[in-house]
Amino acid sequence: MSNNDSFIDEVSEEIRRDRLFSLLRRYGWIAGLVVVAIVGAATIVEIRSARAEERAQALGDSLFDVLETPDASVEEIASIEADERGRPITALVEAALALEADDPLAMRVALDSLAIDEDAPDIYRTLAELKNAMLAEPGEDRRAALTALAQPGQPFRLLAAEQLAYQDVTDGETEAAITGFGAILQDAEATQSLQSRARAMIVALGGNPEEFPGAGQ
Known part of the structure; x- marks a missing residue:
């Protein structure tokens, strides 16, 4: 690189630096406000979180005082x-x-x-x-409510499905009950305790849990 090229580069660098400082002097307050806003927002979140925790603790203490x-x-x-x-x-x-x-x-x-x-x-x-x-008392209204709660995506769908199977038992629908408990056995989201209850009911109803492929152990 020639001395001329080096000199031009140095001058260009100085110009860029001067422009940067000029921009900072002109708009630097914006960056400062952004920083203040971020810090302020974080502080507000912390305060709200602390207050929410205090309210939760107060509620818990009140409940325990009564329940004791x-x-x-x-x-x-x-x-x-x-x-x-x-x-x-x-x-x-x-x-x-x-x-x-x-x-x-x-x-x-x-x-x-x-x-x-x-x-x-x-x-x-x-x-x-x-x-x-x-x-609720066993009946069509109860079955309709449980069926809605047993749909995919519902947070307690497996518990609702278990209750539907129990209602089948009450209604004398043994095969439907075994099928319902079998579906719970095969569900990957079923807990061990839920699967244990389902397996026990299938046996009690005269069914065979092994007839449901993929059922948890």
Whole structure:
């Protein structure tokens, strides 16, 4: 490379550097604002997360305080203040206490309130629907509700499918029940406990679990 070329390169580099410094002087405040915005947003997220954790801990303490008393009641749980994240938990605890106290009306009210709570996460609302269906009297309405909950993509589809198979047993549909339990055996997402129950029911109904290829062991 000639001295002229080297000199031109140096001059070009200086020009580029001057332009860069000029741009930084002119627009550098924008970058500063971006940094401040990012830091500020991260701080807000941390504060909100900390506050949410505090509320969750407070709710948990309140629930434990009530449940540790020998005469815990649904009314006491219902009186606990909870935000939209805590309400599904309190509703489920209310339903559990009502079931324990043999109060089907209070249990249904708690589950229904959760099932229609639009602010509650879908998984809690679906769980309430499943519990309602499980506790309903055997019949076409119960079967229709369980069938909807057993569709692919539903979070509790296998539990709903198990309940459908149990209803087949109640209805005297032995072959349908065996087929239902067999489908659970063959489902890759079925837990070991669920497969164990399905296998035991197939045997109890006079079927053979080995007739379902690919069933878990």
